[in-house]
Amino acid sequence: MSTLIQQRIADLAPAPVFAVQPVDVSGGRGILLRSPNWLGDAVMTLPALKQLRMLLKEGQRLMVIAPPGLKDFFQALPLVDDVLTPEAAHRRWSRTFRARLAALQPSLTVMFTNSLRDVLQLRLAGISRIYGAKARGRSWLLERSFAFPPRRSGELNALHHANKYLAMVAALGAPAWDGSFPEFVVEPLSPAKWPQLTASKPLMTLAAGAAYGAAKRWPSEYFRAVAEMWIGRGGQIAVLGSGKEVKIGGEIVEGLPAGVAWNLAGRTSFGELVGWLRRSKCCVANDSGVMHLAAALGVSGVAVFGPTDYLATGPVSDHWGLLFEGIDCAPCFKRECPNGSARCIREITPRQVIEAVDTMIGDR
Numbered sequence: 001m002s003t004l005i006q007q008r009i010a011d012l013a014p015a016p017v018f019a020v021q022p023v024d025v026s027g028g029r030g031i032l033l034r035s036p037n038w039l040g041d042a043v044m045t046l047p048a049l050k051q052l053r054m055l056l057k058e059g060q061r062l063m064v065i066a067p068p069g070l071k072d073f074f075q076a077l078p079l080v081d082d083v084l085t086p087e088a089a090h091r092r093w094s095r096t097f098r099a100r101l102a103a104l105q106p107s108l109t110v111m112f113t114n115s116l117r118d119v120l121q122l123r124l125a126g127i128s129r130i131y132g133a134k135a136r137g138r139s140w141l142l143e144r145s146f147a148f149p150p151r152r153s154g155e156l157n158a159l160h161h162a163n164k165y166l167a168m169v170a171a172l173g174a175p176a177w178d179g180s181f182p183e184f185v186v187e188p189l190s191p192a193k194w195p196q197l198t199a200s201k202p203l204m205t206l207a208a209g210a211a212y213g214a215a216k217r218w219p220s221e222y223f224r225a226v227a228e229m230w231i232g233r234g235g236q237i238a239v240l241g242s243g244k245e246v247k248i249g250g251e252i253v254e255g256l257p258a259g260v261a262w263n264l265a266g267r268t269s270f271g272e273l274v275g276w277l278r279r280s281k282c283c284v285a286n287d288s289g290v291m292h293l294a295a296a297l298g299v300s301g302v303a304v305f306g307p308t309d310y311l312a313t314g315p316v317s318d319h320w321g322l323l324f325e326g327i328d329c330a331p332c333f334k335r336e337c338p339n340g341s342a343r344c345i346r347e348i349t350p351r352q353v354i355e356a357v358d359t360m361i362g363d364r
Helices: 039-044 046-053 068-075 095-104 116-124 161-171 220-232 243-253 270-279 289-296 350-361
Strands: 003-005 030-034 061-065 082-084 108-111 130-133 144-146 203-207 236-240 261-263 282-286 301-305 320-324
Touching (some): 003 350, 030 046, 030 095, 039 046, 039 161, 068 082, 068 270, 095 116, 116 130, 130 161, 203 289, 220 236, 220 243, 220 350, 270 289, 282 289, 289 301, 301 350, 320 350
Parallel strands (some): 030 108, 061 082, 108 130, 130 144, 203 236, 236 261
Antiparallel strands (some): 003 320
16 A cells, blocks of 8 residues: 655755855856756756855846746746747757857856757857766766766665755855745736636646656546545546646546536646646646646645656655555656556555545645
8 A cells, every 4th residue: 555755755865965166156147057848847946046046146147048838937937037948949959049048148057957969059159167967978068067876767766856956056056945945926817717716615736647658647537536535525626737638637527517627738828827726725646747836836735656756756845745656666767657557556546645635734
C-alpha cells in the first residue's frame, strides 16, 4: 500500500554545496537567465531566480530566455524585467535573435538547462560569462561549471531540481532561500466569462495530464472517482490542463452532475490558470507543470507519482502530500510502461488519494 509522504520533498534531496565565489555584476546591464523549456521545470527555478535577483545592483535588470510557451509565465512575475523568446525552443536561434541578446549586454548569464547548443549560440552572440551545470562536454565554454551526480535509472536519485538551481546561484554569491516563492501578478478571473465563479461550493482542481508521457498519468477513471467523492461531499471540480488534454478532461467529467464539474483543459490563459488554482481548496495532480504551479501558489494538494523520481521533481511545498507505490521497477523514467501494466501508478487507489486530500487540508 502506498505511503503518504508529507515532508517537503526538497528537504529530503539536497544538492552538493559548492565553494562560494561571488560574481561581479557591475560590468553590464544585469543577469541573463536561460530557462528550462517546460512549465514544471520553470517553476522549480523560481527559488533560485528570486535569490539571483538579489545580486543585482540598482538599475540593473533580470532577463530571461524562455520558449514561447513560457512567455506569459515569466511576464506574470514582477521580479523579471525582460522575457526573450526565440522562434522555437529546440532549434537554432536566428541571427536576429542573437543580435537581440548581444544588445542586452548582460553582466553574466546563468544556464538552467544542460544544452550545449544554447551555450554555443550565446557565444555566437558575443556573450562569454556563462555559468551552468557541467553537462554534454560544454564546460570549456563556461566561466564556471558545476558537477552534479548523473541520474541513475531505476532508483530514487535524491537530488531535487530546485536545490540544484539554488546550489548554483548560492555558489555565485546569492543569499540563502527563505522558503517563499515570488508572487505572480495576473488579471482577476472574469465572472462574465466564468459564471462558475458564483458557486460557493469548495473547489477541487484536477491536473490529469502530463506532458512527459502516458506512463506517469494516473488513469482518468481514477480521477473521476476522486471527483465523485468530492462532489458527493458537496464540492465542485474543475479539470485544468493544456489543449492537448481536452480529451482527458472530457473522460473525467463524463457522467458527473451538471453544474459542479467542468472541463477547462485548453480553455484558460496562463493568468486564468493561476486564478482557478488560487480559488481551489485543494488540487490532485500527476507529476506535471500544473502540480508545481499549484504548489508554488500555496494551494494544498496531493500528487501521484509512478515512473518518475519524486525526490527530483516532487512539489516544493509544506502543503502537498505525495503518494508513491515504490514497486521494484519504479522509477523507470519511461514515457510508456515497458510491460504495459502501469502497476506503479495504477496501484494507487482513489480512496487513498481522497484520504490523503483530507490529511493535507485538515489543518487549513
